[in-house]
Amino acid sequence: MPRARYKQVVDTFVTRIRSGELRPGDRLPTHRQLASEHRLALATASRVYAELEAMGLVSGETGRGTFVREISLPPGLGVDQQAAANDIVDLNFNYPSLPEQAELLRTALRQLSTSGDLDAFLRYQPHAGRMHEREIVAAHLIDRGLHVDPCNLLLVDGAQHGLTTTMMSLLKTGDVVATDALTYPGMKVLADSLGLELAAVPTLGSGPDLEALERLCQRRRVQAIYTQPTVHNPLGWVMDIEQRNALVELARRHNLILIEDAPYAFLEPHSPPPIAALAPERTVYVSGFSKSVATGLRVGFVTAPGEWIPRIERAIRATTWNTPGVMTAIACGWVEDGTVNRLEAAKRKDAAARQVVALETLQGMDVISHPASYFLWLPLLEEVRADRVVRELLDHGILVSTAAPFATSAQPPQAIRIALGSVELNILRRSLATIRQIVEYHAFG
Numbered sequence: 001m002p003r004a005r006y007k008q009v010v011d012t013f014v015t016r017i018r019s020g021e022l023r024p025g026d027r028l029p030t031h032r033q034l035a036s037e038h039r040l041a042l043a044t045a046s047r048v049y050a051e052l053e054a055m056g057l058v059s060g061e062t063g064r065g066t067f068v069r070e071i072s073l074p075p076g077l078g079v080d081q082q083a084a085a086n087d088i089v090d091l092n093f094n095y096p097s098l099p100e101q102a103e104l105l106r107t108a109l110r111q112l113s114t115s116g117d118l119d120a121f122l123r124y125q126p127h128a129g130r131m132h133e134r135e136i137v138a139a140h141l142i143d144r145g146l147h148v149d150p151c152n153l154l155l156v157d158g159a160q161h162g163l164t165t166t167m168m169s170l171l172k173t174g175d176v177v178a179t180d181a182l183t184y185p186g187m188k189v190l191a192d193s194l195g196l197e198l199a200a201v202p203t204l205g206s207g208p209d210l211e212a213l214e215r216l217c218q219r220r221r222v223q224a225i226y227t228q229p230t231v232h233n234p235l236g237w238v239m240d241i242e243q244r245n246a247l248v249e250l251a252r253r254h255n256l257i258l259i260e261d262a263p264y265a266f267l268e269p270h271s272p273p274p275i276a277a278l279a280p281e282r283t284v285y286v287s288g289f290s291k292s293v294a295t296g297l298r299v300g301f302v303t304a305p306g307e308w309i310p311r312i313e314r315a316i317r318a319t320t321w322n323t324p325g326v327m328t329a330i331a332c333g334w335v336e337d338g339t340v341n342r343l344e345a346a347k348r349k350d351a352a353a354r355q356v357v358a359l360e361t362l363q364g365m366d367v368i369s370h371p372a373s374y375f376l377w378l379p380l381l382e383e384v385r386a387d388r389v390v391r392e393l394l395d396h397g398i399l400v401s402t403a404a405p406f407a408t409s410a411q412p413p414q415a416i417r418i419a420l421g422s423v424e425l426n427i428l429r430r431s432l433a434t435i436r437q438i439v440e441y442h443a444f445g
Contacts, residue, residue: 129155
């Protein structure tokens with residue numbers, strides 16, 4: 001088939017999709033039907049759909065067919081940004097805050113302005129952070145079951161920066177990182193930026209399928225495992241001690257790096273010990289104060305085996321030189337005076353109240369969540385298209401996410417992820433009722 005003819009078929013589909021003639025969720029002809037209709041070779045028909053999929057206009061699902069994708073949603077479905085319009089109810093991005101936090105910041109800034117060490121904030125800080133501040137954070141981690149030498153702890157510009165410097169320093173382009181089939185979207189963006197391959201591990205009800213992970217490690221040269229064992233995002237699970245020990249033993253058998261991401265771990269005060277406490281010789285523990293205190297407080301921390309610290313420290317120097325001194329001083333001051341512990345306790349209570357509202361409003365639906373988390377996962381019936389649900393919710397002024405940003409497997413499930421921590425409770429209740437109404441309409445007509 002001449003190239004011009006092949007491109008003409010592609011361009012026709014592009015025009016029909018972008019004009020709205022073909023709507024999101026519409027099923028396209030099978031490859032054989034397309035080949036017959038346009039008198040194409042079957043391989044050429046497959047190539048047409050492959051090009052449309054590469055353009056982000058369609059998605060193919062094994063055993064179901066090829067469907068038009070939603071192309072008018074905000075980039076990343078709002079996962080990487082706050083809603084641009086004031087009239088949008090953002091149930092996609094979590095920035096949980098309590099009413100008293102603004103006054104806490106005002107007081108902290110006043111106290112900082114009268115300190116005798118203001119000149120230090122105008123100069124470069126050590127790349128890994130000032131030692132007395134590293135000691136404060138290390139003491140804070142004891143309450144989370146992690147005893148770490150302050151020399152093996154580095155301060156970073158939030159947990160995402162901690163993940164970035166870890167991956168930059170310990171992995172190289174082309175390395176394979178095993179992760180859950182549904183995982184934190186920021187890890188997907190980071191892996192793509194660094195040229196790393198994420199290998200999807202199927203999930204069970206309360207953690208990754210470790211037998212599938214074992215088979216993956218036998219089949220592929222995996223270098224690292226990225227895991228969220230405590231309040232997993234987006235599924236909310238907390239791995240039990242048996243699962244954690246089994247994961248550690250697997251990592252030791254295959255000599256793997258363990259990257260433990262724990263931004264929401266504060267929401268589960270009774271969890272088993274962190275992976276880093278069970279395997280300190282091969283685990284990087286990453287967390288921060290964005291979720292437990294405030295998203296604008298870009299202060300995080302990384303703990304790692306001593307031999308890896310210089311490499312991560314060089315990556316901090318290469319990316320941001322050091323954590324801003326003012327923000328770090330505020331965070332560490334709040335750790336020392338108990339403010340962080342009080343905020344974490346208050347947010348656990350707040351998140352639990354929001355989960356109660358969610359479960360009451362969505363009663364009878366297949367909700368997956370942690371009882372004190374700021375998000376939930378809502379699988380949809382097979383015949384319901386998540387992109388259509390999200391599009392209609394956006395028309396009603398409600399922003400949620402499909403599974404696509406979270407999926408590391410080739411075929412994202414039909415599901416939506418709902419963030420609960422960014423709006424008032426009365427608005428949350430009304431919005432969840434609208435979500436229920438629209439999901440049920442698409443499921444049952």
